[in-house]
Amino acid sequence: MAPKTPSVPKRLNRAVPLNEALGKALDPALKRRGFATRDLLMHWASMAPTPYDKVARPDKLVWPRGEKGAEGAVLFLSCHPGHALALSHEGERVAAAINRYFGYLLVHQVRMSATPFDVEVKAAEAPDAPLSADRQAEINSVVEQVEDPAMRAALRDLGAAIARRKTR
Numbered sequence: 001m002a003p004k005t006p007s008v009p010k011r012l013n014r015a016v017p018l019n020e021a022l023g024k025a026l027d028p029a030l031k032r033r034g035f036a037t038r039d040l041l042m043h044w045a046s047m048a049p050t051p052y053d054k055v056a057r058p059d060k061l062v063w064p065r066g067e068k069g070a071e072g073a074v075l076f077l078s079c080h081p082g083h084a085l086a087l088s089h090e091g092e093r094v095a096a097a098i099n100r101y102f103g104y105l106l107v108h109q110v111r112m113s114a115t116p117f118d119v120e121v122k123a124a125e126a127p128d129a130p131l132s133a134d135r136q137a138e139i140n141s142v143v144e145q146v147e148d149p150a151m152r153a154a155l156r157d158l159g160a161a162i163a164r165r166k167t168r
Contacts, residue, residue, distance in 0.1 A: 034061030047101035072108025
């Protein structure tokens, strides 16, 4: 029996969007979580009512077993802890918004997921340190030849930003 040769992946020979390139890798993982497509995750911000578009995220979709013709799945949401109680009371409103977006009964019930919600903490930026007088004079001498005052101010700001970045 001849040894099997590994199959070579098909090359597209063109630029493809990131969602198309990653789609084949993501789709099996999403199917295990109950999502038939990526639409619910990709368009969550536009379909979920405020403030749940920012403080909650779909975790999984559980379809009823063995019931033929049963409509609607249970959507589990991971939510910011401060909004979990309100979301548990407003689950019907969230389900209605999702069903309205898709145009059919997709979500029958909304429940809270045990998966923790990752809160994105933005680091506070340090205020810009003032430039030395020599450095500021050097930047001013370079941009003084520009006739347009708005352009001269913009170039001065750009030069100062570049000089601050080089000193870090």
